[in-house]
Amino acid sequence: MNSQHQSGRTVIEGTTRRDFCQLSAKAMAAVAAPTVIAASALGRGAKVAPSERITIGLIGIGRQARAYNLPWFLKSPQTQVVALCDVDSWRLKNAAETVRKQTGTVATHADFRSLLDDKSIDAVMISTPDHWHVPMSIAALRKGKDVCCEKPITKSIAEGRRLVQEVEKYKRIFRVDSEARFKTSFCKAAEVVRNGRLGKLVSMEVGVPIDNAKCGSPATMPVPKELNYEMWQGPAATAPYTVNRVHPHHAYSRPGWMRVQDYDDGMITNWGAHLIDIAHWGANLERTGPVQIQGTGVFPKSELWNVLQQFKIDYQYANGVKLTVKPVKGHYTRFVGEDGWVEAGFSQVRASSPEVLQVPLGKDRIRLPRTDEKQDFVNCVKSRGRPIADAEVGHRTNSIGLLGVIAVKTGQPLRW
Incomplete structure (x- = not known):
C-alpha cells in the first residue's frame, strides 16, 4: 500500500x-x-x-x-x-x-x-x-x-x-x-477478553464522540501580539491567521486547530487514540495492525474545520477479528465474542451477562498493568523499562485512524 x-x-x-x-x-x-x-x-x-x-x-x-x-x-x-x-x-x-x-x-x-x-x-x-x-x-x-x-x-x-x-x-x-489504560473500566474489559470470558473474539467496535461543528470560512485576522504564528505553524503548510484556526485569544477553551486537517485529524484520532488503544490492548493486537481497511465518510467542503465527519470505517486483522470505528452519542469500546460481549467507557463497564465480568482469580489469570500514565513515565525514566504505552503502541493505535482517513479519501478498499 x-x-x-x-x-x-x-x-x-x-x-x-x-x-x-x-x-x-x-x-x-x-x-x-x-x-x-x-x-x-x-x-x-x-x-x-x-x-x-x-x-x-x-x-x-x-x-x-x-x-x-x-x-x-x-x-x-x-x-x-x-x-x-x-x-x-x-x-x-x-x-x-x-x-x-x-x-x-x-x-x-x-x-x-x-x-x-x-x-x-x-x-x-x-x-x-x-x-x-x-x-x-x-x-x-x-x-x-x-x-x-x-x-x-x-x-x-x-x-x-x-x-x-x-x-x-x-x-x-x-x-x-x-x-x-489507567481507568478501571477499560482495564476490566480488556482483562475479560484476555482471560477468555467471551470465548473466541469475533469483532470489536469503537464509538468516538460525534463532532460535526462548522465555522465556515472565517476572514483573515491580525495575528495577536503575544503569538508567534510563524513558529506555531512550523512544519504545516503556510496559512493566513484566523482565531478559529489556532486557539482562543486569552482563553483556554477548545481550540479550533483540533478540527483542521493541517494540524489534526479529528475525532477518529483524538478519541480514537484512547478507544482504539483499548481495543488493541484487549485483543492483544497492540503491536500489529489490520490487513484490510474500507470506509465511508464526509470531509466538509469550503470549511476551515475540515476533518473527517460522519464516518464508518471497517478493519480486518490477520487473525480474522474485525473492528469498526464510527461516531456515536457518547463513547465506548466493545468486544464481541462467541460467548458474549463486554463494553467499556471511561467510567463504566457492562456485559452481556454478570458472569462475563467474573474474571477467574487463579494464578493463571492474565493481569494487565494499571498505572497512571505520567507515573508510568516517571517509573520508566528511573528504571529504563518499557512504558505500558510506548512509541510502537502509540504508532500502531494512531495508524488505525490515519488508515481510515486514507480509505475515505481514496474511496477504495486498502490492503495493508
Whole structure:
C-alpha cells in the first residue's frame, strides 16, 4: 500500500520552512534558567539516581497542559518542573506564574530548541498541536531527553514509524500520554477478553464522540501580539491567521486547530487514540495492525474545520477479528465474542451477562498493568523499562485512524 497521509511537512532532517521561518530574536529569547543538576548526571549510565527528582521541561502550555499535565508534574514529589516553553507569551507567562508560586523559579522559552539545549533537563512533556508532536519528540530524543507526548502522537504513518526508530536508536523512554489504560473500566474489559470470558473474539467496535461543528470560512485576522504564528505553524503548510484556526485569544477553551486537517485529524484520532488503544490492548493486537481497511465518510467542503465527519470505517486483522470505528452519542469500546460481549467507557463497564465480568482469580489469570500514565513515565525514566504505552503502541493505535482517513479519501478498499 503506497498511499501516505500527509497534512504538512515533517521537520526532522535538518531544518525546513525557512529554518522555521527564520525565527525572530524574540522567539529565540529565554529568561535566565535556574541552576539545576540533571538527575541523570547523578546516576550511573542512563539510569536516574532513585533519590533525585527528575527535571521536567514542558513544551506547550495550552488547555491540556494547564488543566492536567503541569499540575501533575508540579504535585509529584519525584519530579521538578524547571522549564516551560510556548509560542504564546500570554500562556507562557501564566504558566510561569503558577510554577513560581510553588517552586520559586522556572526558566521560560519561546523556542523549544533552546529548552532542549538545556542539559539540566532530563525529560520533556510535549502538549502542542499534533503536527508538532513528532518533530519535537525526535529533536528531544536526539538531545538525550526522555519524552512524554500527548496523544495522538503522529500526523502520518511514515512519521510514526520514524519516531519508533528514533526511540530505539537513541535508547530513550517515550510514553504516549493517554490515561485510558489507567481507568478501571477499560482495564476490566480488556482483562475479560484476555482471560477468555467471551470465548473466541469475533469483532470489536469503537464509538468516538460525534463532532460535526462548522465555522465556515472565517476572514483573515491580525495575528495577536503575544503569538508567534510563524513558529506555531512550523512544519504545516503556510496559512493566513484566523482565531478559529489556532486557539482562543486569552482563553483556554477548545481550540479550533483540533478540527483542521493541517494540524489534526479529528475525532477518529483524538478519541480514537484512547478507544482504539483499548481495543488493541484487549485483543492483544497492540503491536500489529489490520490487513484490510474500507470506509465511508464526509470531509466538509469550503470549511476551515475540515476533518473527517460522519464516518464508518471497517478493519480486518490477520487473525480474522474485525473492528469498526464510527461516531456515536457518547463513547465506548466493545468486544464481541462467541460467548458474549463486554463494553467499556471511561467510567463504566457492562456485559452481556454478570458472569462475563467474573474474571477467574487463579494464578493463571492474565493481569494487565494499571498505572497512571505520567507515573508510568516517571517509573520508566528511573528504571529504563518499557512504558505500558510506548512509541510502537502509540504508532500502531494512531495508524488505525490515519488508515481510515486514507480509505475515505481514496474511496477504495486498502490492503495493508
